[in-house]
């Protein structure tokens with residue numbers, strides 16, 4: 466228990482009963498998360514809330530991924546209580562729980578200075594694109610390639626592709642998203658080379674993760690989902706791409722009617738994960754989950 470300005474502040478574990486209050490914190494920040502989105506996030510990880518005079522006024526969540534990584538998200542202090550050290554205290558409390566792990570966060574501009582002061586280093590950026598999806602032109606596939614719906618027999622291969630592309634075990638996230646969303650698979654000569662998941666999120670739909678061998682494959686997967694959601698609000702969060710795809714996906718999303726609306730900074734406290742394998746990550750599962 467911490468006393469501050471004669472206000473009683475209690476930091477405790479987040480439970481499912483806190484979700485409506487955390488959704489209110491999101492709403493105040495104009496973040497799109499619905500209660501269902503937050504429930505899904507909490508079901509995969511854990512959280513802390515700060516109760517200020519009996520009312521939830523701060524939140525933070527975290528997720529662990531083998532072998533040695535964790536991500537932080539849903540870090541919010543109610544506007545009325547910001548700037549008094551509470552965000553820092555909650556971040557430190559959660560980081561202490563994750564001792565021994567590299568902690569990753571996609572930080573907003575406000576979060577960036579807080580995490581910088583806690584020793585996080587900047588790894589890159591993630592660009593958020595969203596809009597009401599306009600009608601999509603088809604993306605031409607190469608010889609032997611096709612995009613098809615996922616079948617139960619694909620799960621293990623797709624988990625391996627995703628985990629390699631992320632440099633950490635992502636089975637927990639993907640199993641949850643397979644159950645909640647729909648998935649298409651990119652194949653070359655019957656071999657799975659990539660995939661893209663779409664699920665309900667916020668005001669509409671979120672496309673991600675997207676894993677593909679190259680930017681052309683990623684475009685084909687994304688165009689498939691945008692095409693099925695014409696007229697609906699769609700969001701996609703894309704990490705900065707290394708050469709030779711650096712100028713690929715972001716400008717293409719702008720061209721097809723999904724402008725960049727925001728940008729966050731990918732930060733790490735500890736050694737960054739090292740992606741491997743043949744496929745790369747072209748869109749995040751969620752800003753919070755990485």
Ligand SMILES: CC(C)(COP(=O)(O)OP(=O)(O)OC[C@H]1O[C@@H](n2cnc3c(N)ncnc32)[C@H](O)[C@@H]1OP(=O)(O)O)[C@@H](O)C(=O)NCCC(=O)NCCS
Nearest residue numbers: 540541542547548549550551552553572573575576578579
């Ligand atoms: C970011 C946030 C959680 C910080 O919580 P807080 O209780 O206001 O922050 P603290 O009082 O503990 O301050 C910690 C540091 O954060 C930074 N900070 C806080 N508010 C900031 C702001 N509005 N702009 C820039 N930096 C800010 C400062 O660097 C501060 O360091 P200092 O005390 O040495 O000056 C809070 O401002 C918030 O909820 N913002 C909106 C949601 C958001 O962007 N969350 C971060 C997601 S990564």
